[in-house]
Amino acid sequence: MTAHQDAPLRIHPVATKDDLREFVELAYRLNRGDPAWVPPLKSEVYALLTPGKNPWFDHGTAQLFLARRGTRTVGRISAHIDRLALEQPAEQGMGPGTGNWGLLEAEEEETAQALLAAAENWLREQGMTRALGPLSISIWDEPGLLVEGFETPPTIMLGHNSPLYAPWIEAAGYGQAKDLFNYVVDIADGFPPIVNRIVAAGEKNARIRIRRVDKSRFEDEARLIMTILNDAWSDNWGFVPLTDGEIAHVGKKLKTLVFEDLIRVAELDGEPVAFMIVLPNINELLIDMHGSLLPFHWAKLLWWLRKPKSRRLRVPLMGVVKKLQHSRMASTLAFMMIEYIRRDGVTKYRAKQGDIGWVLEDNQGMRAVADAIEAKVNRIYRLYDKPLG
Structure with missing residues (x-):
C-alpha cells in the first residue's frame, strides 16, 4: 500500500487556479490507460467550467469539488443548479427542486461515495430536494453515464467513462431516471x-x-x-x-x-x-x-x-x-x-x-x-x- 492510500480522504471545494488545474488534469491521468477514452482539448474543458466563457453560467451556478489523500488528488465532482431547468415541468424530468452533479472521476469507490455525498450536501444547502446526474454541465453538453458500449471510442460530443462508476453510483442510492441510446x-x-x-x-x-x-x-x-x-x-x-x-x-x-x-x-x-x-x-x-x-x-x-x-x-x-x-x-x-x-x-x-x-x-x-x-x-x-x- 502506498503512502497516499494510508492518508485520510478529504473533500474540499475548488477555490484556486491550482485547484481548477488539478480538477481538469485528473481526468487525463485516470483515463490514460483506457484505449477507448478520447482526451478532450483542455482549452475546451476550461471554457466549459469558466463563467464568462460558458453562457450556461448566466442562468446556472456550480461548485466543483476535489478529493485528496495527502497531497494526491484522487477524485473530483461538480454540483450545479440550472435556474432554467427549475422552471420546467417536473414531469419532463427537471423542474422545481432538481439539482445536478457531473464530471465524476474517482480512483476507488470510497472516494466516489464521498464526492457524491459532498455534491448532495451542497445541493441540499441550495434548497434542492432531488439530485439528477451526471450532466457535464448542461443537458446539452454530455448527459448521462456510459453503461453499455465501452469497447470502442465515442464519436464527437459523446462521453466515455470507467465501467466501475455505475455500480458505485447505484450503491450510493441512485436509480435509473432515463436511458439515452446512441445508434x-x-x-x-x-x-x-x-x-x-x-x-x-x-x-x-x-x-x-x-x-x-x-x-x-x-x-x-x-x-x-x-x-x-x-x-x-x-x-x-x-x-x-x-x-x-x-x-x-x-x-x-x-x-x-x-x-x-x-x-x-x-x-x-x-x-x-x-x-x-x-x-x-x-x-x-x-x-x-x-x-x-x-x-x-x-x-x-x-x-x-x-x-x-x-x-x-x-x-x-x-x-x-x-x-x-x-x-x-x-x-x-x-x-x-x-x-x-x-x-x-x-x-x-x-x-x-x-x-x-x-x-x-x-x-x-x-x-x-x-x-x-x-x-x-x-x-x-x-x-x-x-x-x-
Missing part, C-alpha cells in the same frame, strides 16, 4: 428499399424543399436551426431551452466543424420546419492529441478541417417542429434529410458509418426512424436520480 448504422451501401421509396415520393412533392445550409449566412442559419430545435424538443424529457447567448456560443464553437453538405434544412410551403446536423468525427484525430494542440497537433487539425475524411459521421441533433410531429410528413422529411446527407457523407467524406444520438429510450418516433434504416444501439448512457431527504 450506429452502415451507410456505404444505402438504406432499405422502403426508405428509398419514401424519399422518392417526397421528391415528387412540390411543397417540400430540402436545402443545404448557407455558411456565408452562418449566424442567421444557426439561429434558425436553434429556433426549430427549441420548438421541436420543448416537450422532451429533460428539455431546457437554449438562450440566445448559448445559441451564439454553440454556433461559434461548432463553426469550424460545419460543412454545408452535412447540414440540411427542410422547408414545407416555404417555411423552415425541420433540420438535421451531421458532424465529421473529429475524435478520430483527438484520440492521439492528449488534450493539447501543442507542439504540432494544431497543424494536423487545421489540415484535417480543410477537407476532413471521417470514417464515421455523427448526427447530434435533428428535429421537426411540434405541429408536424407524429405525422407522415415528419417521417418523410427525416428520411429525405438522412438520405441526402448520407450520399454526400459517403462520396465527399469517405464515411462508412453514421452515429445517431443520443435518443431518449421512450422517443418512439426517432427509434422508429432508426429501426427503418436498420441502425443498432451501440452505446447506452444513463441518467440517475435520488431524492435528497
Whole structure:
C-alpha cells in the first residue's frame, strides 16, 4: 500500500487556479490507460467550467469539488443548479427542486461515495430536494453515464467513462431516471428499399424543399436551426431551452466543424420546419492529441478541417417542429434529410458509418426512424436520480 492510500480522504471545494488545474488534469491521468477514452482539448474543458466563457453560467451556478489523500488528488465532482431547468415541468424530468452533479472521476469507490455525498450536501444547502446526474454541465453538453458500449471510442460530443462508476453510483442510492441510446448504422451501401421509396415520393412533392445550409449566412442559419430545435424538443424529457447567448456560443464553437453538405434544412410551403446536423468525427484525430494542440497537433487539425475524411459521421441533433410531429410528413422529411446527407457523407467524406444520438429510450418516433434504416444501439448512457431527504 502506498503512502497516499494510508492518508485520510478529504473533500474540499475548488477555490484556486491550482485547484481548477488539478480538477481538469485528473481526468487525463485516470483515463490514460483506457484505449477507448478520447482526451478532450483542455482549452475546451476550461471554457466549459469558466463563467464568462460558458453562457450556461448566466442562468446556472456550480461548485466543483476535489478529493485528496495527502497531497494526491484522487477524485473530483461538480454540483450545479440550472435556474432554467427549475422552471420546467417536473414531469419532463427537471423542474422545481432538481439539482445536478457531473464530471465524476474517482480512483476507488470510497472516494466516489464521498464526492457524491459532498455534491448532495451542497445541493441540499441550495434548497434542492432531488439530485439528477451526471450532466457535464448542461443537458446539452454530455448527459448521462456510459453503461453499455465501452469497447470502442465515442464519436464527437459523446462521453466515455470507467465501467466501475455505475455500480458505485447505484450503491450510493441512485436509480435509473432515463436511458439515452446512441445508434450506429452502415451507410456505404444505402438504406432499405422502403426508405428509398419514401424519399422518392417526397421528391415528387412540390411543397417540400430540402436545402443545404448557407455558411456565408452562418449566424442567421444557426439561429434558425436553434429556433426549430427549441420548438421541436420543448416537450422532451429533460428539455431546457437554449438562450440566445448559448445559441451564439454553440454556433461559434461548432463553426469550424460545419460543412454545408452535412447540414440540411427542410422547408414545407416555404417555411423552415425541420433540420438535421451531421458532424465529421473529429475524435478520430483527438484520440492521439492528449488534450493539447501543442507542439504540432494544431497543424494536423487545421489540415484535417480543410477537407476532413471521417470514417464515421455523427448526427447530434435533428428535429421537426411540434405541429408536424407524429405525422407522415415528419417521417418523410427525416428520411429525405438522412438520405441526402448520407450520399454526400459517403462520396465527399469517405464515411462508412453514421452515429445517431443520443435518443431518449421512450422517443418512439426517432427509434422508429432508426429501426427503418436498420441502425443498432451501440452505446447506452444513463441518467440517475435520488431524492435528497
